Amino acid sequence: MTLVAGVDSSTQSCKVVIRDAETGTLVREGRSAHPDGTEVHPDAWWQALEQASTMAGGLDDVAAISVGGQQHGMVTLDEQGEVVRPALLWNDTRSAQAAVDLIDELGGAQQWTDAVGLVPVASFTVTKLRWLADHEPGNVARAAAVCLPHDWLTWKLAGAPGLDALYTDRSDASGTGYWSAATNEYRLDLLRQAVRKDLTVPTVLGPTGTAGNHGNALLGPGAGDNAAAGFGAGAQPGDVIVSIGTSGTVFSVADTPANDPSGIVAGFADVTGRFLPLVCTLNAARVLTTAATMLGVDVAKLSDLALDAPAGADGLVLVPYLEGERTPNKPHASGAVHGLTLRTGTPAHLARAAVEGMLCALADGLDALRAQGATVNRVILVGGGARSEAVRRIAPAVFGLPVVVPPPGEYVADGAARQAAWIATGAAPEWTIKNTQEYGATPVPAIREQYAAARELTVDRH
Numbered sequence: 001m002t003l004v005a006g007v008d009s010s011t012q013s014c015k016v017v018i019r020d021a022e023t024g025t026l027v028r029e030g031r032s033a034h035p036d037g038t039e040v041h042p043d044a045w046w047q048a049l050e051q052a053s054t055m056a057g058g059l060d061d062v063a064a065i066s067v068g069g070q071q072h073g074m075v076t077l078d079e080q081g082e083v084v085r086p087a088l089l090w091n092d093t094r095s096a097q098a099a100v101d102l103i104d105e106l107g108g109a110q111q112w113t114d115a116v117g118l119v120p121v122a123s124f125t126v127t128k129l130r131w132l133a134d135h136e137p138g139n140v141a142r143a144a145a146v147c148l149p150h151d152w153l154t155w156k157l158a159g160a161p162g163l164d165a166l167y168t169d170r171s172d173a174s175g176t177g178y179w180s181a182a183t184n185e186y187r188l189d190l191l192r193q194a195v196r197k198d199l200t201v202p203t204v205l206g207p208t209g210t211a212g213n214h215g216n217a218l219l220g221p222g223a224g225d226n227a228a229a230g231f232g233a234g235a236q237p238g239d240v241i242v243s244i245g246t247s248g249t250v251f252s253v254a255d256t257p258a259n260d261p262s263g264i265v266a267g268f269a270d271v272t273g274r275f276l277p278l279v280c281t282l283n284a285a286r287v288l289t290t291a292a293t294m295l296g297v298d299v300a301k302l303s304d305l306a307l308d309a310p311a312g313a314d315g316l317v318l319v320p321y322l323e324g325e326r327t328p329n330k331p332h333a334s335g336a337v338h339g340l341t342l343r344t345g346t347p348a349h350l351a352r353a354a355v356e357g358m359l360c361a362l363a364d365g366l367d368a369l370r371a372q373g374a375t376v377n378r379v380i381l382v383g384g385g386a387r388s389e390a391v392r393r394i395a396p397a398v399f400g401l402p403v404v405v406p407p408p409g410e411y412v413a414d415g416a417a418r419q420a421a422w423i424a425t426g427a428a429p430e431w432t433i434k435n436t437q438e439y440g441a442t443p444v445p446a447i448r449e450q451y452a453a454a455r456e457l458t459v460d461r462h
């Protein structure tokens, strides 16, 4: 049996799956938590990867390894390959002003989407580089290279061989703001404009490129976590993946690149050589955990409570901008609850409003994807939040679409493992996912209508 390993180094944890390359059967797995915060030293990811690999029985017997990772995080390295400062993550909003400045300097949003398929917001690496240039000139002076979380972990697995041996893949490169999925080329002029110097960047590998070796194992190009999840869940034309992890994402695989100057849909690349138009919210599964904390219950009880309240929660609306928001672009916003009355002031109403508010924000993303030409026949729901029965049952009413839920699993790590199997065997394996559940419901447009009336009514954070 040929074994392969897939890694998901995501915001909250690192997961490792080891699968049979031919059948996809899960052989072993492990996981380890990441520290909280939006600024994390990459060493913490390396320790978590080592712990998760050990829990998964080690990597000595695998033929290939691929790493999927949280997108956009800025990892800066000096000439010796030492980390210059803790990485700024995708959900760190301190570079919001840098995003505004960069859009102005290039002449507007359309110029950015024409150049690199996206409009800068605080999440994207290019804006973090500008923040660094504006606030930490000493660190900029020391920096010799910039890469992403998955690039850095792949490079560490290869033994940290030197800056010229940094590799990335199309999907993650397309989220930097200085690489174009449409042309398959870096825009190093935009990187230089952001950070005001030249930096070494990773070589972008194609779908079956190799990034070196870890012992006897080949290292695959890896991927951004969303692209890996799309590959792991086997998304087909007409499928839209909705991932409810730390972030909420809505995306599909496309044959042409997105170009959305509104900035809602980012024109990313996928792992097979195609494209991955994607909408991302900053607030997803943690809206549920926060609502559970407010109610003094766990997430299972939150789900029961939400299903006890009527659709629309009698008009109670929770606007879920707990970390500020990226879509819509409100980096300084806070969340809000509207429609409180004697009738709606119950735990069940609040639980229902939390689930519906989070899903309504994602449904707005679904509309934006359609506006970019995506065919949407059904939703495939993945990520930690998809484990919630309330989310599964309420989602079809909010999205107005059938929702398919694969068995609970690690679809980012699985996508990375599937890529590793492609590298090890020379062909993309057809791994089938059994026991998916389909949820249907009559659409309830009133849920989205009351959300639309409330979503602008927020105040900024202190």
Ligand SMILES: Nc1ncnc2c1ncn2[C@@H]1O[C@H](COP(=O)(O)OP(=O)(O)O)[C@@H](O)[C@H]1O
Binding pocket: 010, 011, 012, 013, 244, 245, 246, 247, 285, 286, 288, 289, 299, 300, 382, 383, 384, 385, 387, 388, 389
């Ligand atoms: N049954 C559940 N109901 C609601 N949320 C859940 C459930 N199980 C896990 N989660 C949440 O899912 C999140 C983790 O999901 P995951 O997709 O692994 O996130 P990430 O990839 O961003 O680290 C955590 O915030 C966790 O609390």
Ligand SMILES: O=C(CO)[C@@H](O)[C@H](O)COP(=O)(O)O
Binding pocket: 010, 011, 012, 069, 070, 071, 072, 090, 123, 175, 224, 225, 226, 245, 246, 247, 248, 249, 280
């Ligand atoms: O910024 C994005 C996508 O553009 C996020 O989706 C990150 O890639 C983090 O993902 P999770 O840790 O929530 O899976």
